[in-house]
Amino acid sequence: MSETLLSVRDLSVEFSTYGRTNKVLHNVSLDVPAHSQVALVGESGSGKTVTMKAIMGLLREPPARITSGRILYDGADLLTMPAAERLKLRGTAMSMVFQDPMSSLNPVFTIGDQMGTILKYADKRLGRGRGRSERMARVHEVLEQVRMRDPERVTQSYPIQLSGGMRQRILIAMALLSEPKLLIADEPGTALDVTTQAQILKLLKDLVEARGLALLMITHNLGVVRETSNHVYVMNKGVVVEQGPTSQIFDAPKDDYTRGLIAAVPRLTGGMRFGQAEVTR
Amino acid sequence: MAEFETVPIEPMRLSNSYQNWYRFSRNPTAVIGAVIVIISILAAILAPYITPYPEHVGAVVNFRARHLPPSGEYWFGTDNVGRDIFTRVIFGARISLLLALVVLGTAVPVGTVLGLLAGYFGGWTETIIMRLTDIALAIPPLVMALAVAAVLSPDLINSMLAIAALWWTWHTRLIYSITRQLRGQEFVEAAETLGASKFHILFREILPNCVSAIAVKTSLDCGFVILVGASLSFLGLGIQPPTPDLGTMVSQGSAFLPDFWWESILPGFAILFIALGFNLLGDGLRDLFDVQEVR
């Protein structure tokens, strides 16, 4: 199926600080078709985070200001939609997996409490009446989907009692609670060890494939892009400089920036020249 | 390989002072507070030149002009011996601000140094200093002032000493907690590994990071110290007549409420005005620095 779930068209955003305005996004366009895995890759300052926030409605205006463009979800423009309707979509149609599992969970509430609360408010927004036990059943269901070995113990635990990997799984579980069609993952696993990150990325990929979700991944890590996405948008200084299927971007990059970026990534096979000569000592 | 630049960030660089000024000037609380504080300080400094009857601070009596309500001639009216209240309020403000200066001028440095030492060195240093602080915190300042007045004599200097002797504790606590947090920061560890002396680490690495907290707390404290000072003089422990003092004026004027309300209420408003100014300024500074921390 290739219907487009999310479509960003000519989005431009400016920021004003201390009386000066800066344009941070210039006519950014991207499409996320249903059931596909799209990556938005760029370094710091490229505008990828601003784009993501604009999509999720997390941009604070002021100091940000969307000067032009549309963000279409299922054909409806999120930017002109009434606030209540947009709120309904959050968590239910598209859901975000946050970056830092340490700070994204409230330390004084148990996991069960936090997830139950999210579900409660989502239900309210959708007008769905559900009792507490039904909600907790859904919480358990979702925790099992993210391969948590002991959901009961996890729901009773506080974030500080769990490892970084487990917390990241919980963030993914939270995103899945209301069965969204689109998952937006913000630098998943960057705060984790490389082996844990590999587990999480595999989990994410399996989940997305098994449930037919669309995935929009925001990252700066080209390796992660290659392993998890089938379409890539490369951003630099607020502009999409190149986009295309993953294999094409890596095998035959057209833009200079993309080429430079790929060339700067160290290879496991060695052979990179640093300084004046290759390191042989 | 494409060239990635490491050129300096030019020319949109806005100096730190400009950034601070910009944010400060857009914060209504901060600006109003600053204006009030500046007015109060200027009025206090220029008291002899801007008051209509500067001689009324002394032992002057003018029974013909007793208890006159506020008018064009006597802006705040006159008191029970015919002295111009407006003049006396301005001179009284001098005393209040002087009190704040002396108390905080001793309490802040002492408290800061103790807090730095306790927070950085830990161990026995920390224990001794912090337990001392706990003890001192348990004594209410007013009670302390009463005790000092009973032992020595009721006098402004003695009251100031009594308050200062207890005020440093709050600053110690504040600086202690900040220092503890900063102690584990990488730049402090870096300074240690680079061989910096303890003096350097305390005063050149950690202290600059405490400045914003100190500024906020000190401006808020000014208001409180003035209120405490006014309370003390209200109770008769402050500067003795005929020297004007805001608290004493409120106290003596209260005997004539409600008929000659201006003798008590207007000095009271002056206290309110000055304390409010400092509080607003402190709040404004806190807003200003909070945003910076989030950076």
Add this chain to the structure above:
Amino acid sequence: MTAPMLEIRNLRKFFPIRNAFGRHTGDVRAVDDVSFSIERGAVYGLAGESGSGKSTIARMIMGLETPTSGEILIDGESIASSFGTRAHGKKVQMVFQNPGSSLNPRRTVGQSVAVPLDAHGHPAKDRARRISELLDMVQLPPNFAERFPHELSGGQKQRVAIARALAVAPKLVVLDEPTSALDVSVQARVIDLLVDLGRKLDLTFLFISHDLSLMRNFAGRVGILYRGKIVETGPTADVFVNPQHDYTRLLLASVPVISAEEEAMRPKIPLIDGEIPTAEKLIEIRALNTKNSFNEEQPG
């Protein structure tokens, strides 16, 4: 044969666990009998994840922690004698991981770089010149001395940290994840700088990182740290092409790579319950499995 620049012998660091009554009930073995050495002018990589003990080793070398037992020798001399003294700072310096927090936000670049100069009694008159010299060495313009850290980019901040570390001319430099917080393009330039400076000033580097791809290209020899022990060591190319220990294999298999050649070179790890197993699990299985052969499935 000159002594190695850095020699670590049977280094141990145990943190005691105390129960509520203060009774010593056990130890956290952060560093458990670690030994390795680095020749003059070489780059040795220490690869490990969180909890491996790599940071603790770095801190002990820097004198920020005392070892529970074992020896650390820099240029043939045990550091126990110069522990905590200023002289120690002249032998070894460290570039910290997070450039944002290793520079005092309230001090200018020049003031931060001047800290070691002050501490080691560099003549005040020569200070400004030396600071300019150091900034130039890391390819920053001299007027950067007046800037504050928040005005600098990550890469520029890290260069300042490097300048500061080299101010008193140490021979051994510990690099603790020096580029982890930087963009990949900036990382390349910073490593370029380190390699050039290393050659020019005859420096020896201990490079601590979890980034195996970078390690392959920067470190000549590598030691793989797992839970306080070095589980595998050798020339980087050998270890990476032919990993012997399960943990090394797991680490290499987890690195996200960008080319087919790299993918082909990575070891294959069997999945357990559809998941990539944890290191503990693998080691457990290896211990139980006497025949030493797995049922090798294709990973996802």
